[in-house]
Amino acid sequence: MPNPTGKNGYGEKIVPSDEALEAALRRYAAQNLKLEVRIANLQSDLNYSIRLTKLKALNKKFRIPTVRKAPAIEVARQAIIDKVVMDITQQNGPNYFKTLLQQEGIMIPRDTVRQIMREHFPLGFENRFPGNKKSPIPRTALNACGPFHEISSDGHEKLGKQALDMGDIGLPIYGYKDKWSDEIPLMNFVPNSRTAAAIGHLFLDFIEFTGAAPRATFAPDIDPEVYAICRLIKSVHNTIIEAFWRWLKEKLGRNLKEFILIGKTERIFSADIDFHVSLFYWIFIPLLQAKLDEFRLWWNHHCVRTQQEKNMPSGHVPADAFTHPENYGGIDCRIAVPQAAVDDMRQMLTDEVGSRESHLSWYDLEFAELAAQVYSHIGKPRLSLETAWDVFQQMVQPIADVIEL
Structure with a gap:
């Protein structure tokens, strides 16, 4: 048709x-x-x-472009070498570079990529071989002359926001540990363990608490080129205090976390109500810090296991070695810092980044006054970790009534 x-x-x-x-x-x-x-x-x-x-x-x-019509072998070879030579650590295999090149319209079969990499970069295949152990971090014996020769500091986030999953509630810990004696001079809960301003004020707290510091102004005879004032190192190398956090978690941290999470599991705490966060801190921070101080005291007074080949004290009580280094063959390296100097440094830091309260306070002064009044109004019930959430429930409604006015 x-x-x-x-x-x-x-x-x-x-x-x-x-x-x-x-x-x-x-x-x-x-x-x-x-x-x-x-x-x-x-x-x-x-x-x-x-x-x-x-x-x-x-x-x-x-x-x-298609892999069936790949470029000339010399062109392909140069393109592959140009990419692989930038992979200094040799952690990426043929598939990675094949995909990179095809983004540029250079289609090369995987077998060809692998063959060329084998010829020019053979060590990469050995490094990536399944089961091949990476080079371990070299470990050497620890050495120090005495207390305050080296102080290690670090933050601990096992009770942070991600760990608790309670909205804005986070309880980072920051501590200082003496290398020679194993003493923990200071360890506090802090609102933020990551900002320079907060840690600056906390370091001044450390100097004020111990009355000493390693050193610059008050020990100008020490050459900083030989003995560095401070060093920033990765966690895997900061073993002095990193190894300590495991003890804190096992002996205390898990128990504290269970007490804290009661408010979430029993739906006492609501992250959507702003003043719940401030009230939590007002009730819990003194209780948690008291437990942390108790644990620090235990650590400083417990007997460290004996290690015959250790270059520093072993089989000792940290607090005793820290206080009497001469009895353990050590030198007291602490450098006394007068309170007036601490006050001057505090003022300098305040002028530069803000006051200590603005960086290390958990709640504002107005809420603290309101919470104290409500706590007094309900009869000042006994506060402990066991009763903390009961007191929290008693204070919620009176505070809400005042805030809503």
């Missing part, structure tokens, strides 16, 4: 422009999609329905 219109039973097909087709096909090539997936994507992206033969014709027309 004649068909003067030239239309078949499939209706009129809308063909995308060459620019749109080429852009889509090059994008699919960069993603290394299978041919059937490219056909499906053309239908989804451009409403263009074709079959395999047509797709191959389009690839040929637009010169879409």
Whole structure:
């Protein structure tokens, strides 16, 4: 039967422009999609329905790169070397570089990439071999002359926001540990253990609490080129105090966490109510800090195990070695710092970054006064970790009534 219109039973097909087709096909090539997936994507992206033969014709027309038509071996070799030479640690394998190159329109079979990498970068394959152990961190015997020769400090986030999952509630800990004696001179809960301002004020607390510091102004005879004033090191190298955090977690941290989480599991605490956070801190921080001080006292008074080959004291009580280093063959390296100097440094730091209260306070003064009044109004019930959430519940409504006025 004649068909003067030239239309078949499939209706009129809308063909995308060459620019749109080429852009889509090059994008699919960069993603290394299978041919059937490219056909499906053309239908989804451009409403263009074709079959395999047509797709191959389009690839040929637009010169879409393919691994079957890889560049000359020397071109491929140089392209691969240019990429791999930037991988100094040799942690990435052939698949990684094959994918990188195809983003630039350079399609090279994986076997070719692997072969060239084998020829020019053989050590990378040995490093990445499954089961190959990475070089361990070198460990050496610890050495120090006496108390305050080296003080290690670090933050502990096992009771932080992510660990508790109670909204804005976070209880970071920051501590200082003497290398020679194992003494913990100071360890506090802090609102933030990551900002320089907070740690600056806390360091002045440490100097004020111990009455000493390592050193610059009050020991100018010590050459900082030989004995550095301070060093910033990775956690894996800060073993003096990092090893201590395990003891804190096992002896105290897990118990404290269980007490804290009662408020969440029994739905006493609501992260959506702003004053709940301040009230939590007002009630819990003194209790938690008291437990932390108790643990610090235990640590400083417990007997360290004996190690015959240790270069520093062992089989000793940290507090005694810290106080009487001469009895253990040590030298007292602490440098006395007068209170007036601490006050001057505190003022300098306050002028630069703000007051201590602005960085180390858990709640504002106005809320502290309100909480104290409400606590007095309900009869000042006994506060302990066992009763803390009961007191919290008693104080919630009176505080809410005042805030809503």
